[in-house]
Amino acid sequence: MTQERVAVVTGANRGIGAEIARQLRERGVRVIGTSREPREGFATLDVTRRDQIDALAARLSVEGGVDVLVNNAGTSLDGFDAEVARQTLEANFFGAMHVTDALLPAMRSGGRIVMVSSGMGELSHVHGAVREQFEDPAMTRSSLVALMHSFVSDVASGTHPARGWPSNAYSVSKVGMNALVRVMARELANDPRRILVNAACPGWVRTRMGGPAAPRTPQQGARTPVWLALLPEGGPTGGFFRDERPIAW
Numbered sequence: 740m741t742q743e744r745v746a747v748v749t750g751a752n753r754g755i756g757a758e759i760a761r762q763l764r765e766r767g768v769r770v771i772g773t774s775r776e777p778r779e780g781f782a783t784l785d786v787t788r789r790d791q792i793d794a795l796a797a798r799l800s801v802e803g804g805v806d807v808l809v810n811n812a813g814t815s816l817d818g819f820d821a822e823v824a825r826q827t828l829e830a831n832f833f834g835a836m837h838v839t840d841a842l843l844p845a846m847r848s849g850g851r852i853v854m855v856s857s858g859m860g861e862l863s864h865v866h867g868a869v870r871e872q873f874e875d876p877a878m879t880r881s882s883l884v885a886l887m888h889s890f891v892s893d894v895a896s897g898t899h900p901a902r903g904w905p906s907n908a909y910s911v912s913k914v915g916m917n918a919l920v921r922v923m924a925r926e927l928a929n930d931p932r933r934i935l936v937n938a939a940c941p942g943w944v945r946t947r948m949g950g951p952a953a954p955r956t957p958q959q960g961a962r963t964p965v966w967l968a969l970l971p972e973g974g975p976t977g978g979f980f981r982d983e984r985p986i987a988w
Contacts, residue, residue, distance in 0.1 A: 742847075744768045745805050746968060747795070749786060749838060750812030752778055755855065755941055758961035759809055763968060768807065771799075775812070786812045786834030796841040804847040807968045810835040810916075811855040815909045821895035824908040828887055831912035836919055843934075852936040853967045854920055856979065860913025860938070862988045867903030873918050880922050887915045917979055917988060924977030935974055939963040940981040 746763050750756040751772025760770045773784035773795070782798070784791050799805050813831045816823050835854055846852075862873055872878065872886055890911050893899035904911060920938045927934050941960030966983045978985050 744807065745771065745799075745802075746807035746809065747771045747773065747782075747799070747805055747842065748809045748811055749773045749784060749835075750775070752776075752781055755957050755960045755964070756809075756811040758957040759811060759855075759964050759968075762958075762961050762965045763807070766965075766969065768969075771805075773812065784812070784838075786810075786838055787829050789837065792838055792841045795838075796845060799842060799845040804845045805842060806847050806849065807851045807853070808839060808842055808846070809853045809855065809964055809968055810838060811964070813855070813912075819894075819906050819908060821891055824891045824894045824911070827908035827912050828891065828915065831909070832887055832915040832919070835916055839923070839936075846932065846934060848932045849972060850932055850934040851968050851970055852923070852934065853964050854916050854936070854938040855964055856916050856920075856938040856940055857909075857913045858940050858981070859907070859910040860915075860917045860940070860979075861986075862914065862917075864905050864907070864910045865903055865914055869903035873914060878918060878922060880919075880926070883915065883918050883922055887911075920979070921977045927976070933972065935967075935970055935976040937967045937970075937976060938979045939967055940979065940986065 746768045748756055748760045748770055751760040752774035760772045763770050772781050774781040775785045777783045782795055784795055814827060816827055839852055862870055865873060890904055893902050893904055917938050920936055923936045927936060963980050963983050979988055
C-alpha cells in the first residue's frame, strides 16, 4: 500500500499559499496548512516563533513525518530602516531557515523543500563585495547568516549603499533565501533520503501583498512551487525556477 504523501505549506491561509495547498490537495497530497493567526483547519505557526516551529516539528514526528515543505510565509513591510530590515529578514529568511531545519529530521525519503522566492531575489539587486560573497560557490551556512546580519547593521550605520546593498529589505531577504537553497543543496548532497531543495519565483501575483495591478493569478503563481514540490526522483536541486524553467540567480 502506497503511503499517503504529506505536505506542510506555511502561510497557507491566503494568497499563493492557499492556492499551493489547494493544488497539492487536488493531486492527492494531504496538506497541513499553517497560519500565523489561530484559524480553524490550520496549524498555528508564526515562523519567527521558535516555540511554534518546534511544536509543529514534534507533531510531524509523532504523526509519521512529512514529504514536502513549502516555505511560503513571508512579509513585505512599509518603509525602510534597520528595524524594518531586521523584521523582514527574521520572517522571510531566518523564518524559512528555522522551519526547514526543524522539520528536516521528520522528512521522509524523497522529500522536497520549496522556497517561494521572488524575482526581487535575483543577484542583480546586490553589487560589489556583497555580490561577490553571494556568488561564492563555496559559501557556507555560517557565512551566509553572518552576511544577512551584516545587512541590518549596515542599514543601521547608513553604510549599506556603499557596501552594495539595495534600500529594499524584501529584496535582500529573497536574495538570502536563494543563497540558502544553494547552501542547503550542498548540505543535503550526501543525505541518503535524496531530498531536493529549490526556489520558485511565482511572478507578480494578484494577492494582498502583490496588489490588484499584478498580471498573474494565484493559480498561475502556485504552478511552479507545486511542480517543484512534486518533482520525480533525480530532479534538479539547488535551482531557481520560474514557469517550471530554470532562471538566472
